[in-house]
Amino acid sequence: EVQLVESGGGLVKPGASLKLSCVASGFTFSDYWMSWVRQTPGKTMEWIGDIKYDGSYTNYAPSLKNRFTISRDNAKSTLYLQMSNVRSEDTATYYCTRPFAYWGQGTLVTVSS
């Protein structure tokens, strides 16, 4: 059974940095592109970006490219999202996905002073 389990969310202050993790199981992690998607409190879905199976290539939403970095550790079957200089509009539930097919349960990030 494919499982994606995110962690690392919480309450952070504007301007801070935060790193989210997603541990994958039930499939060969290193065979798949992986992505991050977020959902705002108003339920709007936004694609953040994705990363090639070997970590050699990434794509980002232009609006987030300068502050968010996606990486992976195939030895640990783990996907990461490094968020920097966070803003109130980054408040959302962050989902790890195996694109088009599987979604994690999400981790909530709240940006507030």
Add this chain to the structure above:
Amino acid sequence: DVVMTQTPVSLSLAIGQPASISCKSSQSLLGTSGKTFLNWILQRPGQSPKRLIYQVSKLYSEVPDRFSGSGSETEFTLKISRVEAEDLGVYYCWQGTHFPYTFGAGTKLELK
């Protein structure tokens, strides 16, 4: 960015009734590969999204055949032949043809 427009915003239906949700894109989703990456997902209350349909009309194996998807280029439709209680939630279309990938605003299916 490709704008995905879903209608209606909400649907209130009785069990057994058919449902239809429209999704229109601001540009063609036919990719250079000849494939159209238009997908549907369902988010039940309090849950994370679940996959339903990929490439316009292909159902994932666990999805009941009362669901169907159709369309091409810029106009797509999700249909449920007979709504069941487990179908309630918010349906989103999203496109994976053009970067950045984008989502519709969602259609909330409620049971009457």
